[in-house]
Amino acid sequence: MLLDFLYELRARRVPVGLQEWMALMEALGLGLHESSLTGFYHLARSILVHSESHFDAYDQAFGQVFQGIEADALDLEGELERWLANPAMLRYLSPEEKAALEALDLEELRRQLEERLREQTERHQGGNRWIGTGGTSPFGHSGYHPTGVRIGGQAGGRSAAQIAALRRFRAYRSDLILDVRQIKVALRKLRELRREGRQDELDLDGTIDETCRNAGELELIWRAPRRNNVKVLLLMDVGGSMDPYARTVSQLFSAAKQIKHFRDFKAFYFHNCVYEKVYSNARFSEALTVAELVATYGQSYKLVMVGDAMMHPLELLEPGGAIDYWSENRTAGIEWLRRLANHYERRVWLNPEPPRFWGHVTISAIRNLFPMFPLTLEGLDGAVAALVKSKAQAPAPGRWDVDSF
Amino acid sequence: MFGKKKTSVLNPDFSRFQGTDHYITSLPLEQAVNASVALGRPLLVKGEPGTGKTVLAEHVAEALGLTLLRWQIKSTTRAADGLYIYDTVQRLHDSRFGDADVSDIGRYIKLGPLGLAFKSEQQAVLLLDEIDKADIEFPNDLLYELDMMSFDVLETGEHVEARHRPIVLITSNNEKELPDAFLRRCVFHYIEFPDRELMGRIVRVHFPDIESQLLADCIAAFFALRDVPGLRKKPSTSELLDWIAALRRSGIDTAKLGLQVPFLGTLIKNERDLELVAVAATGRRR
Numbered sequence: 001m002l003l004d005f006l007y008e009l010r011a012r013r014v015p016v017g018l019q020e021w022m023a024l025m026e027a028l029g030l031g032l033h034e035s036s037l038t039g040f041y042h043l044a045r046s047i048l049v050h051s052e053s054h055f056d057a058y059d060q061a062f063g064q065v066f067q068g069i070e071a072d073a074l075d076l077e078g079e080l081e082r083w084l085a086n087p088a089m090l091r092y093l094s095p096e097e098k099a100a101l102e103a104l105d106l107e108e109l110r111r112q113l114e115e116r117l118r119e120q121t122e123r124h125q126g127g128n129r130w131i132g133t134g135g136t137s138p139f140g141h142s143g144y145h146p147t148g149v150r151i152g153g154q155a156g157g158r159s160a161a162q163i164a165a166l167r168r169f170r171a172y173r174s175d176l177i178l179d180v181r182q183i184k185v186a187l188r189k190l191r192e193l194r195r196e197g198r199q200d201e202l203d204l205d206g207t208i209d210e211t212c213r214n215a216g217e218l219e220l221i222w223r224a225p226r227r228n229n230v231k232v233l234l235l236m237d238v239g240g241s242m243d244p245y246a247r248t249v250s251q252l253f254s255a256a257k258q259i260k261h262f263r264d265f266k267a268f269y270f271h272n273c274v275y276e277k278v279y280s281n282a283r284f285s286e287a288l289t290v291a292e293l294v295a296t297y298g299q300s301y302k303l304v305m306v307g308d309a310m311m312h313p314l315e316l317l318e319p320g321g322a323i324d325y326w327s328e329n330r331t332a333g334i335e336w337l338r339r340l341a342n343h344y345e346r347r348v349w350l351n352p353e354p355p356r357f358w359g360h361v362t363i364s365a366i367r368n369l370f371p372m373f374p375l376t377l378e379g380l381d382g383a384v385a386a387l388v389k390s391k392a393q394a395p396a397p398g399r400w401d402v403d404s405f
Numbered sequence: 406m407f408g409k410k411k412t413s414v415l416n417p418d419f420s421r422f423q424g425t426d427h428y429i430t431s432l433p434l435e436q437a438v439n440a441s442v443a444l445g446r447p448l449l450v451k452g453e454p455g456t457g458k459t460v461l462a463e464h465v466a467e468a469l470g471l472t473l474l475r476w477q478i479k480s481t482t483r484a485a486d487g488l489y490i491y492d493t494v495q496r497l498h499d500s501r502f503g504d505a506d507v508s509d510i511g512r513y514i515k516l517g518p519l520g521l522a523f524k525s526e527q528q529a530v531l532l533l534d535e536i537d538k539a540d541i542e543f544p545n546d547l548l549y550e551l552d553m554m555s556f557d558v559l560e561t562g563e564h565v566e567a568r569h570r571p572i573v574l575i576t577s578n579n580e581k582e583l584p585d586a587f588l589r590r591c592v593f594h595y596i597e598f599p600d601r602e603l604m605g606r607i608v609r610v611h612f613p614d615i616e617s618q619l620l621a622d623c624i625a626a627f628f629a630l631r632d633v634p635g636l637r638k639k640p641s642t643s644e645l646l647d648w649i650a651a652l653r654r655s656g657i658d659t660a661k662l663g664l665q666v667p668f669l670g671t672l673i674k675n676e677r678d679l680e681l682v683a684v685a686a687t688g689r690r691r
Contacts, residue, residue, distance in 0.1 A: 015585065017589060019589050019590070020589060023444055023446065023592075026444060027440050027443065027444055030443050030444075032436065032439060032440050032443055038432075039436060042432065042433040042436045042437070043436055043437075043440055045433070045593075046433070046436065046437035046440055046441075046592045046593055046594050047440060047444075047592055047593075049593060050449070050583075050585075050588035050589070050591065050593045051451075051588070051593070052451060052595040055595065185579060185580060185582060188580075189541070189582075204493065204494075208493060208497070211497065216500070216501055218497070218501075
């Protein structure tokens with residue numbers, strides 16, 4: 001039934017609720033899908049999906065549920081049209097159902113359909129080989145090109161399932177990193193509004209109150225405009241194992257840098273793990289000790305760490321384990337991270353490694369200190385929410401679990 | 406929970422939107438518009454800048470023969486402004502100088518676009534342009550009014566109820582994400598960038614007398630430009646139209662355009678992108 005489709009969508013994390021579903025039912029009732037599967041594909045997409053980032057998941061769900069029934073989208077009359085309203089049913093034809101269909105004069109319908117198919121084969125070259133896949137059902141599984149469906153003269157004239165199979169919207173998925181602009185959209189949610197600065201905004205209510213108190217003589221009241229009070233400290237792992245992610249990280253960096261509404265934004269680099277020092281450029285020539293860093297950038301900063309957190313356990317857990325062997329670090333990397341974690345209440349760790357690798361020993365150790373999110377748009381949203389919400393919590397339970405991907 | 410919603414004013418054989426002489430639509434877009442009209446839900450249109458989101462509203466209004474009310478959203482726009490504005494300062498002013506009858510508050514209530522659409526004698530098309538420019542909470546503040554199709558003017562106690570449910574079109578450039586509760590009430594359409602064939606038809610609508618060769622050359626050059634890797638702002642439909650207009654006016658021979666593009670400034674509007682295109686052009690010549 002159509003309900004399979006609803007649950008398939010929800011299983012693929014497309015946020016579809018009862019409200020959209022009822023609207024779709026109303027639309028189907030009005031015949032807006034024009035009794036064609038292609039029509040249904042577009043209609044359902046416009047009502048159920050609210051963002052292009054979910055189009056790909058929609059296509060996948062659609063393919064899953066409606067695969068192999070596109071031939072049914074032929075614009076036929078009568079009984080067949082009634083089946084078309086519930087195309088998914090045809091997938092599971094039990095013997096009983098077949099018998100029930102027989103009762104609906106299946107022979108006649110089949111004759112009509114075959115006639116139609118024959119006509120179209122003649123118009124389309126090479127159509128013969130498309131018909132039938134062994135006859136499990138009269139018109140299923142054929143992948144037939146349904147010219148009977150009006151699609152407004154668009155190129156190709158693909159059927160709905162074929163459109164879905166193309167998965168043209170793969171690039172819009174939100175669980176993949178896209179571009180600087182989309183990162184900016186995600187980062188814009190990072191805000192804390194406060195009235196600060198010069199008082200140059202007319203406070204109308206205050207003016208009216210004061211004017212009344214002043215017996216009608218105009219008394220203008222001014223106030224400071226609302227400004228964002230967010231301060232962000234970004235620490236990025238560069239080089240070595242992070243090389244494959246260099247582009248993603250630089251996009252994040254440029255997005256954060258371009259955002260004008262942060263009150264302050266500072267970025268520093270480290271290699272592999274934070275030891276004693278961080279660097280203000282990626283060539284590691286200008287250093288700042290962690291002690292200085294913590295002293296300069298107070299607890300009101302929100303700390304965003306970016307790194308794969310994947311290293312040899314010794315490099316993280318043992319004193320002297322720094323990757324550059326001439327840097328004699330007497331304190332283990334994990335200890336430096338703990339100091340940062342203790343200082344910054346609001347902190348997150350963005351990890352470009354897919355969550356399925358997060359079982360790695362050093363990643364787990366770091367996840368105990370920093371709420372960790374994948375470096376994808378979705379992960380970024382989660383990270384921003386965690387930063388804005390309140391104090392840092394333990395890693396979000398379950399959501400980015402190792403097994404969930 | 407669904408019953409309280411004012412039902413759609415349309416009967417099943419509602420007037421259907423199928424594009425106009427100057428606006429080429431795709432089937433999915435027509436279907437989204439018609440679904441939005443039939444269900445009485447706002448249509449949210451997203452897409453690359455320059456793909457005709459705003460123009461769509463004008464042509465929906467034209468095709469259905471309705472008036473278009475425009476509400477251009479800015480960063481300072483508040484949801485209440487769309488309903489009505491109570492001009493307190495004017496009233497205070499008038500009371501001070503005794504110019505007018507200040508006891509009639511109604512004189513100082515000015516309806517906004519949404520209020521006008523509700524009060525309109527005839528069904529109207531209401532465009533909320535660039536809703537993402539406003540504050541993040543803006544769409545939420547409109548939920549009730551769009552659902553119930555009515556609002557109260559607090560100052561006068563007047564109850565304004567929509568005579569006809571307006572056809573609401575909303576455009577967004579994705580600068581801010583819209584709240585889920587708002588999205589749930591919308592029909593959504595994403596205008597994809599037209600492919601070559603559709604682009605050809607679109608250009609023809611604007612320049613009916615264009616020669617086929619010129620059209621093909623322009624479109625080839627245009628899509629080659631869009632394919633230059635790393636562009637910050639890819640040229641869009643409206644920029645292609647500007648460019649063709651410039652080319653035709655100048656009468657330049659366009660036979661071998663390639664990436665050597667005259668009037669490049671109409672298509673590429675970013676210094677870094679210009680450099681990228683220049684590099685790509687020299688690379689291709691070799």
